[in-house]
Amino acid sequence: MVEAKLSERAEIILRTVVQNYIGTAEPVGSRTIAKMTHLGLSPATIRNVMSDLEDTGYLSHPHTSAGRMPTDLAYRFYVNSLGEIPPLAREELEKIEQSFPSGVREIDDLMEVTSRLLSFLSQQAGLVSLPDVRSVVLKHLEFIRLRPYQAMAVFVSESGILHNRIIELDEDFTQEKLDQMTGYLNAEFGGMPLPRIRSEIVKHMAREKEQYDQLLMNAMRLSQKALVQEENVESGQVILGGTTNILKQPEFTADVDKMRSIFSAFEDKSRLLKIIDRVLHGQGVSILIGSENEIQEMKNCSLVMHPYTCGDRALGVLGVIGPTRMEYPRMMALVAATAQTLSRLLTER
Amino acid sequence: MVEAKLSERAEIILRTVVQNYIGTAEPVGSRTIAKMTHLGLSPATIRNVMSDLEDTGYLSHPHTSAGRMPTDLAYRFYVNSLGEIPPLAREELEKIEQSFPSGVREIDDLMEVTSRLLSFLSQQAGLVSLPDVRSVVLKHLEFIRLRPYQAMAVFVSESGILHNRIIELDEDFTQEKLDQMTGYLNAEFGGMPLPRIRSEIVKHMAREKEQYDQLLMNAMRLSQKALVQEENVESGQVILGGTTNILKQPEFTADVDKMRSIFSAFEDKSRLLKIIDRVLHGQGVSILIGSENEIQEMKNCSLVMHPYTCGDRALGVLGVIGPTRMEYPRMMALVAATAQTLSRLLTER
DNA sequence: TCCTGGCACTCTGTAGGGATGAGTGCTAAA
């Protein structure tokens, strides 16, 4: 696997092999390449070049007399050598715009819509990670008494996302009492990011303990329940949509075992989350091709991902998962456009 | 296909074939049956009986020299002839008890948990239909102002289920104003089922129009937005969990086409809902075997379903979907136990 | 009349062999 600079001719041929394989899912022969490239070369010459490409690790050979197929390295070369990505068709852009509901929405719904949108347009599996609660900035908090010793905490984040959580009360507060507390809490914590609030609460509680202001103490306890995240609960939050699209891919219908292993990888969200986390603070589209992701069961898959933001804060990641043999330019455009639209939506409001 | 009363011997043999096939997924031969039943009959005799059973439509023959496999009719006979269903193992019952969160919960979460529970314990696809909003009885309603011209309506139903919906306001009400309205609305409509509220609203609005009480008029408009269902939105509400369990069934891994057709059936929730609707007001476990359900793509599947209730009101249906070759007694016990636990939970609070 | 042993028959699944076709690898000549 000698790492060598490819000649221009080799690059053209490699690109052609990749494009062809992406289209057909069949190994590509030298004759096909000779016909498709306009280099005016005979199949025999192409064969020599392809043989070199195989030596350098860009192509592989299922068996002697089959055509060549791209390796992960070849896809990587192909993706890196892509120049301008052609934009999506107008209808698709419109579809993206229209899919998002306007106004404040619950985060689950929004992410659900996004993953459905991605899987629909890509015809592959769509992937969305929920915003890390640590990155949420509190805008407004409210408690509603549901029944004795139980209330719902509703809070809206700066990005206009609605979160709600049901909390058990130590004491049976009236709605009035709850309103008093929210008044105080909003004044105190509005505009702060959640992790900061967390530490502020600790500080306040220590102080209040001395002064012993019962109301404030209670307010602190409540807000802790409402806003402070138990690490394990919302940390595994990835939404996958359209996983059945995987069933349509010829490479997987032919090989049920591959398919099953992919689905089993889908079931372990925490591993997916690890991959996503690394993309979160990246710029633009991130692509993981084949075994570039460390999930063994997904070594036949590529991920195309893009962070989405509120202002400058990266909230989460969205993307698609499909076979390594996917239409990268299209997927990149799609994922980027969706991330942009979602980010704009979250930023504007 | 002569419909005839089966002899006791034929029944025993038929049951044995069904049980065997459920266990192995392989056609069952006469020798196997001879060994398994303690009738003291030779394979040849068994063969004669099996041949009769084939004539009467209970067994089928993939080809001359294969064993017999049960038809849908045979499964139906088997299910009907089941006597006492053995209860679930203690750990499984405990698992069911523990899976449900206590206290008020959002309906989506509750149903999600239920479908996951069902699919986990059955190792098949779990199915839960959301309560028809028409059957919900209002206990408490609240509005929270989120930002200008936008509020969240939160209402708790008698079964302790939390619903919330974001509504756009025609006028920019203050929170105070909203509270006034909720006070009135709760007094007026608390304890009524939603369809009744719907018609009451219409009545009130007509009356208010004459008296022209602005506050009440506004309250009516708001509650209409909050409580009255747009037919199409929440009507397709079925949650499927663990559909990938289908991948594990040998009959489907062997036949990718069957598998794909089942998954495509899963994608069209409205057809599932039709089936479910018919079960909603039934008593106890309902079973649809193979083509007893009208979804062509699911003719290799059986559904075991059970309505769940709040008091006497049937709210929705839960169940499992698996291959016709499923362990009916176990699934029946599982589905019944889950429905009971959920119903109790919804009734008690 | 019912049961059973025996045997022929049928069908599947697997293995082997030959033909076909796609595609490569190599070589010698341009």
Added chain:
DNA sequence: TTTAGCACTCATCCCTACAGAGTGCCAGGA
């Protein structure tokens, strides 16, 4: 350096042969 040509390699398809599983049927026995 390129290319034409040819030998070679596999995969695939089709056919045949064969073993194994299981039935269908018949004739004899209880």
